[in-house]
Amino acid sequence: MQDIQAAFLAAFNLIVSLDADLFEIVGLSLTVTLSAVAISCLLGFPLGALLAISRFPGRGMIVVFISSLMGLPPVVVGLTVYLFLSSAGPLGSWQMLYTPTAMIIAQTLLVTPIVAALTRQIIEDLNGEYSELLRSMSARRRDILSTLLWDARYSLITASLAGMGRALAEVGAVMIVGGNINHVTRVMTTAIALETSKGELALALGLGIILVLLSISINAALMSLRTNMERFAYA
Amino acid sequence: MLKLEQLTKVYPTGDKALTDVTLEIPSGQVVALIGPSGAGKSTLIRCINRLVSPSSGKAILDDVELTALGSAGLRRERRRMGMIFQEYALVERLTVMENVLSGRLGYVGFWRSYFRKFPQKDVDEAFRLLDRVGLLAMADKRADELSGGQRQRVGIARALIQDPALLLVDEPTASLDPKTSRQIMRLICELCKERDLAAIINIHDVALAQMFVERVIGLRFGVVQFDGPPEGLTPDVLTTIYGEEDWKETIQKVDEEDLQDVVS
Numbered sequence: 001m002q003d004i005q006a007a008f009l010a011a012f013n014l015i016v017s018l019d020a021d022l023f024e025i026v027g028l029s030l031t032v033t034l035s036a037v038a039i040s041c042l043l044g045f046p047l048g049a050l051l052a053i054s055r056f057p058g059r060g061m062i063v064v065f066i067s068s069l070m071g072l073p074p075v076v077v078g079l080t081v082y083l084f085l086s087s088a089g090p091l092g093s094w095q096m097l098y099t100p101t102a103m104i105i106a107q108t109l110l111v112t113p114i115v116a117a118l119t120r121q122i123i124e125d126l127n128g129e130y131s132e133l134l135r136s137m138s139a140r141r142r143d144i145l146s147t148l149l150w151d152a153r154y155s156l157i158t159a160s161l162a163g164m165g166r167a168l169a170e171v172g173a174v175m176i177v178g179g180n181i182n183h184v185t186r187v188m189t190t191a192i193a194l195e196t197s198k199g200e201l202a203l204a205l206g207l208g209i210i211l212v213l214l215s216i217s218i219n220a221a222l223m224s225l226r227t228n229m230e231r232f233a234y235a
Numbered sequence: 236m237l238k239l240e241q242l243t244k245v246y247p248t249g250d251k252a253l254t255d256v257t258l259e260i261p262s263g264q265v266v267a268l269i270g271p272s273g274a275g276k277s278t279l280i281r282c283i284n285r286l287v288s289p290s291s292g293k294a295i296l297d298d299v300e301l302t303a304l305g306s307a308g309l310r311r312e313r314r315r316m317g318m319i320f321q322e323y324a325l326v327e328r329l330t331v332m333e334n335v336l337s338g339r340l341g342y343v344g345f346w347r348s349y350f351r352k353f354p355q356k357d358v359d360e361a362f363r364l365l366d367r368v369g370l371l372a373m374a375d376k377r378a379d380e381l382s383g384g385q386r387q388r389v390g391i392a393r394a395l396i397q398d399p400a401l402l403l404v405d406e407p408t409a410s411l412d413p414k415t416s417r418q419i420m421r422l423i424c425e426l427c428k429e430r431d432l433a434a435i436i437n438i439h440d441v442a443l444a445q446m447f448v449e450r451v452i453g454l455r456f457g458v459v460q461f462d463g464p465p466e467g468l469t470p471d472v473l474t475t476i477y478g479e480e481d482w483k484e485t486i487q488k489v490d491e492e493d494l495q496d497v498v499s
Binding site for chain 1: 284
């Protein structure tokens with residue numbers, strides 16, 4: 001009980017004192033995660049949509065494959081990226097291991113399958129409604145894709161939120177490829193892991209509380225963006 | 236105008252949906268396609284604009300053999316065939332006006348339609364059509380705020396803005412109440428007359444078909460069983476199309492309703 005009280009006190013103190021280290025960590029967390037989610041959306045929306053409206057041999061296998069990638073263990077992704085980026089690996093000369101870029105790459109690999117798989121489902125359902133109509137109107141393939149993506153845009157925000165939740169919360173991948181280096185690659189989750197192992201439970205919990213609050217506010221912001229966009233679009 | 240020659244569709248499962256359908260529809264003629272569920276009505280109209288590919292036979296629209304077209308040619312010809320679906324085929328989140336303008340999709344690029352940069356003459360035409368179908372006041376409403384009958388009117392306006400030579404109409408009244416159904420059928424038939432359009436209307440409701448069209452084609456198991464004026468639909472004919480049933484009730488009721496309708 002005392003620990004929990006201390007945790008809230010620690011969190012409160014960190015926030016009101018505008019602790020520079022804390023804001024650095026939060027800032028890096030946000031930069032890494034938001035970049036990864038943005039790249040994942042750029043890749044995952046068109047990929048999922050294309051998969052939704054295409055029919056070719058082996059499509060079913062690809063769909064199953066992408067869906068199963070949604071459950072990839074972050075440490076395995078981290079390890080794979082590590083192998084590629086380590087100095088002995090094929091991309092070792094890029095010198096990217098233990099940089100925020102490496103963390104963005106790892107999180108992108110984690111999030112893209114989630115965005116792509118959810119997009120495929122959303123677009124496929126919508127295409128069921130629109131397919132004959134669009135074809136009867138002589139719409140081209142890219143017209144069909146863009147119509148469906150545009151019409152599903154509010155549902156796609158939810159898909160990107162699912163990806164964001166995953167990226168913001170994971171610790172394994174960023175720990176392995178980032179290394180939790182103070183002032184360089186330390187993010188909220190790795191900091192929590194570190195403080196816990198040092199026995200600084202109150203500080204760890206305090207960071208945890210801030211992480212949860214952050215996650216809630218990002219979700220709330222995007223949700224209200226969705227509501228406002230809808231209101232604006234149909235005013 | 237529209238000619239079908241021995242049009243046949245066999246699905247990969249082996250089901251024969253259409254067998255040697257041969258018929259000719261002059262411009263300006265409205266034809267009702269009746270028959271039980273699974274008779275091939277939907278398949279027939281989809282074989283014409285090739286949403287479904289026929290297995291053999293020909294469909295010819297004004298000397299263009301639709302069944303022989305490549306994808307570019309098909310795109311061009313599909314513009315000349317407006318399709319009207321059951322009421323729900325509207326883009327729910329777009330406004331009435333945007334839905335109507337989307338009928339020009341085959342003509343203008345999609346990015347232009349995204350940014351609502353339709354040529355002014357398309358916009359003017361859309362307003363004229365909305366006025367004609369009685370929805371001018373609803374132009375800025377969202378499609379999902381409309382009633383079933385209103386949605387179908389939007390679908391009609393959208394098909395017409397394609398400037399088609401032929402209308403393919405799939406169960407236009409399937410989910411409408413009887414009064415609205417009649418209004419929609421009447422509107423479609425009037426518009427075809429005004430614009431000298433040929434139309435094929437799939438319809439379940441025999442009575443409704445008899446009331447409005449000049450020619451009825453009856454399908455059963457993908458084979459044309461009847462082709463003639465609505466008066467020719469005797470109980471015997473209906474039995475060959477739909478199977479054994481007491482038809483007197485149905486037909487008599489139609490005549491009375493029809494009379495009332497004419498009077499009112």
